[in-house]
Amino acid sequence: MELAIQRFCNEDWPDLWTMIKPVFREGETYPCDPQISETNARAYWVETPRATYVARTLDGEIAGSYYVRPNQPTLGDHVCNCGYIVAEERRGQGVASRLCLHSQAQALSHGFSGMQYNLVIASNDTAVRVWQKAGLEIIGTIPKAFRHKKLGLVDAHIMYKWLIDN
Amino acid sequence: MELAIQRFCNEDWPDLWTMIKPVFREGETYPCDPQISETNARAYWVETPRATYVARTLDGEIAGSYYVRPNQPTLGDHVCNCGYIVAEERRGQGVASRLCLHSQAQALSHGFSGMQYNLVIASNDTAVRVWQKAGLEIIGTIPKAFRHKKLGLVDAHIMYKWLIDN
Numbered sequence: 001m002e003l004a005i006q007r008f009c010n011e012d013w014p015d016l017w018t019m020i021k022p023v024f025r026e027g028e029t030y031p032c033d034p035q036i037s038e039t040n041a042r043a044y045w046v047e048t049p050r051a052t053y054v055a056r057t058l059d060g061e062i063a064g065s066y067y068v069r070p071n072q073p074t075l076g077d078h079v080c081n082c083g084y085i086v087a088e089e090r091r092g093q094g095v096a097s098r099l100c101l102h103s104q105a106q107a108l109s110h111g112f113s114g115m116q117y118n119l120v121i122a123s124n125d126t127a128v129r130v131w132q133k134a135g136l137e138i139i140g141t142i143p144k145a146f147r148h149k150k151l152g153l154v155d156a157h158i159m160y161k162w163l164i165d166n
Numbered sequence: 167m168e169l170a171i172q173r174f175c176n177e178d179w180p181d182l183w184t185m186i187k188p189v190f191r192e193g194e195t196y197p198c199d200p201q202i203s204e205t206n207a208r209a210y211w212v213e214t215p216r217a218t219y220v221a222r223t224l225d226g227e228i229a230g231s232y233y234v235r236p237n238q239p240t241l242g243d244h245v246c247n248c249g250y251i252v253a254e255e256r257r258g259q260g261v262a263s264r265l266c267l268h269s270q271a272q273a274l275s276h277g278f279s280g281m282q283y284n285l286v287i288a289s290n291d292t293a294v295r296v297w298q299k300a301g302l303e304i305i306g307t308i309p310k311a312f313r314h315k316k317l318g319l320v321d322a323h324i325m326y327k328w329l330i331d332n
Contacts, residue, residue: 031242140306
């Protein structure tokens with residue numbers, strides 16, 4: 001599947017909200033309130049981050065999205081944090097992997113040197129495998145860090161990749 | 167040294183700012199902008215957190231302070247994050263240890279089940295030892311996570327303790 005990955009623009013929001021809303025409602029991968037409002041979701045995914053990208057198939061269907069933001073303030077702002085969501089009907093087709101590699105390139109061009117995920121839910125095997133293939137390593141696991149809607153308290157991994165040679 | 171540790175009140179701010187300001191300016195332990203303004207420092211240390219505590223000696227001198235806040239939104243908000251600062255002239259006298267134990271008790275009473283520090287600068291041996299004695303474990307180390315003002319890029323530990331029996 002060919003994908004065009006571009007910077008978010010306002011016209012993307014209705015499709016983007018339709019795609020990310022069920023992921024939040026489900027409460028299995030992101031810690032934000034499962035009942036998050038559209039306004040707060042937009043602030044979280046689009047307005048607060050440094051940048052947000054949207055992937056579409058060549059016929060214009062939304063396939064995925066990610067954001068990139070500094071993971072810490074000033075003295076730690078050379079390491080970014082990202083969040084990724086793939087459209088339900090596009091899962092298992094390599095979209096997450098493509099988004100992740102794209103985000104590493106974009107992170108570099110935004111001036112970041114490293115990438116850190118703070119809360120990769122341990123029950124989300126697929127995500128863990130994809131991020132590992134993209135070069136991120138599990139650097140630690142937080143016991144009982146996430147209240148999974150179906151599984152209750154589950155562990156979460158911290159994953160990390162240094163993006164530049166030095 | 168006897169200490170009274172109490173919830174922050176507005177009257178504490180001038181002493182608190184005098185104590186925390188040089189720590190931020192120094193750029194060796196907290197990631198926020200070393201030139202952080204008084205207003206932003208107050209927002210960071212006092213207004214954004216769930217609660218802030220101030221320790222004073224029995225003659226009323228400020229000895230230390232800490233904040234406690236949720237480390238993640240809703241589905242991860244049972245794990246708290248804390249930050250601690252000890253007054254320069256009170257260091258090496260067990261204040262950090264006392265603050266840490268106090269914060270664990272307060273975290274429980276605020277409804278938290280776990281405690282996580284996201285960025286314990288690896289060069290800060292004293293802090294690492296004190297937190298370990300208070301029961302926190304290093305669950306991972308982030309390479310080059312912090313731009314130390316004197317040392318350049320240094321690693322940072324993630325430390326964690328589950329606070330309740332289950």
